[in-house]
Amino acid sequence: MATPPGPDPEDLTARARIRDAALRHFGEDGFEKATIRGIARTAGVSPGLVRHHFGSKQALREACDEHLMKMIRRLNDQVRADTTLSDVSYVGAARAAMAPYQLYLARSLADGSAASIFDEMTRICEEWIAGADPGRPDPPDVPARIRAAVFTAMALGIPVLAPHISRAMGVDMFSPEGDLLLSRALVDLYSHPLMTPEDAARARAGLDRLAGARPPGRRTEENSP
Amino acid sequence: MATPPGPDPEDLTARARIRDAALRHFGEDGFEKATIRGIARTAGVSPGLVRHHFGSKQALREACDEHLMKMIRRLNDQVRADTTLSDVSYVGAARAAMAPYQLYLARSLADGSAASIFDEMTRICEEWIAGADPGRPDPPDVPARIRAAVFTAMALGIPVLAPHISRAMGVDMFSPEGDLLLSRALVDLYSHPLMTPEDAARARAGLDRLAGARPPGRRTEENSP
DNA sequence: ACGACGGCTATACGCGCGTATAGTCTGCTG
DNA sequence: CAGCAGACTATACGCGCGTATAGCCGTCGT
Numbered sequence: 001m002a003t004p005p006g007p008d009p010e011d012l013t014a015r016a017r018i019r020d021a022a023l024r025h026f027g028e029d030g031f032e033k034a035t036i037r038g039i040a041r042t043a044g045v046s047p048g049l050v051r052h053h054f055g056s057k058q059a060l061r062e063a064c065d066e067h068l069m070k071m072i073r074r075l076n077d078q079v080r081a082d083t084t085l086s087d088v089s090y091v092g093a094a095r096a097a098m099a100p101y102q103l104y105l106a107r108s109l110a111d112g113s114a115a116s117i118f119d120e121m122t123r124i125c126e127e128w129i130a131g132a133d134p135g136r137p138d139p140p141d142v143p144a145r146i147r148a149a150v151f152t153a154m155a156l157g158i159p160v161l162a163p164h165i166s167r168a169m170g171v172d173m174f175s176p177e178g179d180l181l182l183s184r185a186l187v188d189l190y191s192h193p194l195m196t197p198e199d200a201a202r203a204r205a206g207l208d209r210l211a212g213a214r215p216p217g218r219r220t221e222e223n224s225p
Numbered sequence: 226m227a228t229p230p231g232p233d234p235e236d237l238t239a240r241a242r243i244r245d246a247a248l249r250h251f252g253e254d255g256f257e258k259a260t261i262r263g264i265a266r267t268a269g270v271s272p273g274l275v276r277h278h279f280g281s282k283q284a285l286r287e288a289c290d291e292h293l294m295k296m297i298r299r300l301n302d303q304v305r306a307d308t309t310l311s312d313v314s315y316v317g318a319a320r321a322a323m324a325p326y327q328l329y330l331a332r333s334l335a336d337g338s339a340a341s342i343f344d345e346m347t348r349i350c351e352e353w354i355a356g357a358d359p360g361r362p363d364p365p366d367v368p369a370r371i372r373a374a375v376f377t378a379m380a381l382g383i384p385v386l387a388p389h390i391s392r393a394m395g396v397d398m399f400s401p402e403g404d405l406l407l408s409r410a411l412v413d414l415y416s417h418p419l420m421t422p423e424d425a426a427r428a429r430a431g432l433d434r435l436a437g438a439r440p441p442g443r444r445t446e447e448n449s450p
Numbered sequence: 451a452c453g454a455c456g457g458c459t460a461t462a463c464g465c466g467c468g469t470a471t472a473g474t475c476t477g478c479t480g
Numbered sequence: 481c482a483g484c485a486g487a488c489t490a491t492a493c494g495c496g497c498g499t500a501t502a503g504c505c506g507t508c509g510t
Contacts (some may be wrong), residue, residue, distance in 0.1 A: 149393030156383015168374030191425035200416035
């Protein structure tokens with residue numbers, strides 16, 4: 001059952017403490033609002049040491065991205081390697097391990113950085129989608145990669161907009177109750193197609209019609225906002 | 226067919242120019258990174274005038290929120306009032322009117338502000354969902370409001386994470402080609418449920434099982450990231 | 451034993467920001 | 481015409497930031 005991924009060995013070093021503090025500050029306050037001084041205070045070191053180890057604020061951010069990326073890959077590999085895929089408790093543990101980074105991840109994605117992380121998630125999602133395609137009666141008319149990217153963005157919309165969802169639900173999205181409620185809502189949404197095949201055919205026809213000569217610069221319909 | 230909502234009357238005032246410049250700067254650079262001086266330069270006024278009209282940077286942001294909200298409501302009302310709901314060109318015009326605000330909206334939502342805008346969108350989405358509920362064979366076990374909030378977050382994930390989607394597609398999401406491709410991907414995703422009814426039932430059962438006594442603080446499964 | 455080295459701190463610099471204040475110009479009102 | 485109000489500008493202040501530099505101190509190789 002593999003070791004639940006605890007903190008890295010030798011993760012008591014000042015460098016690691018700074019990186020962890022940066023992940024928290026960047027996540028909670030955003031990159032611009034977070035300060036090296038604040039990060040240093042949280043890490044229990046002097047501001048100068050931050051520069052000594054990472055060179056600049058931007059480089060510190062990149063080190064955070066890199067570390068997070070390593071975490072994600074490690075978790076994904078472990079889940080993949082685990083033969084008992086339905087092991088719920090393990091998935092739970094993996095998600096719990098990700099929890100401290102959710103805020104940072106959400107902010108990184110939202111401000112356009114963390115590109116490689118989004119791409120990695122898209123890649124994972126693509127494998128998943130491509131695996132399901134052969135079972136479909138109708139051949140998809142959009143590459144799996146693109147469908148994966150769109151779906152990844154939608155799925156990530158949930159943690160990115162977590163405060164709004166929590167407000168609507170009345171409970172914190174990351175609390176056990178909130179998680180349960182969110183899961184139920186997702187099961188409901190995922191199991192009811194938003195468009196019937198007829199709707200889809202009609203929409204596709206409309207898009208095909210517009211795909212011919214049309215005045216550029218005008219939008220069409222669908223894809224909500 | 227109502228008048229296509231052009232700029233407000235008397236929108237040549239310095240106050241309006243400042244507001245528009247702020248919407249652009251906040252959208253492109255983010256609230257923290259944007260500067261009053263830069264906004265003033267774009268608006269062609271002195272930085273002092275910004276303060277004279279709006280009092281503070283934060284108040285300027287709130288004025289932007291208010292203005293955007295007014296726009297959204299106006300557009301929604303016009304679409305509602307229009308009897309020929311399938312008037313594609315009109316929807317296109319409305320979306321084009323929103324285009325300049327998309328970046329601002331995305332950033333506002335992502336940093337937790339713009340709560341009332343998210344709530345308004347959730348409300349609109351809820352009406353839409355609640356209207357479709359009676360036709361369902363199975364009764365939903367989650368309030369429409371909450372399903373609406375979750376779906377709204379997912380839908381908004383697309384503009385919020387637009388740079389990533391554009392990168393994956395290889396074309397700008399807001400270009401005509403990108404819009405077409407995105408629309409096709411959405412039609413595909415929306416018309417294929419991600420879970421079969423059996424999957425859903427199994428997932429619901431799993432959630433019910435976990436809803437009993439369970440160690441708090443641990444997450445469960447599903448709801449992707 | 452000792453010097454070099456690297457983790458670490460103290461202190462300072464300079465810049466650009468939001469904000470404050472005083473003042474100018476214009477147009478309206480009595 | 482007097483005078484006032486409000487749109488608008490010029491200038492400045494002070495703060496907190498990222499960054500730079502100089503030096504301290506424990507450790508380790510030789």
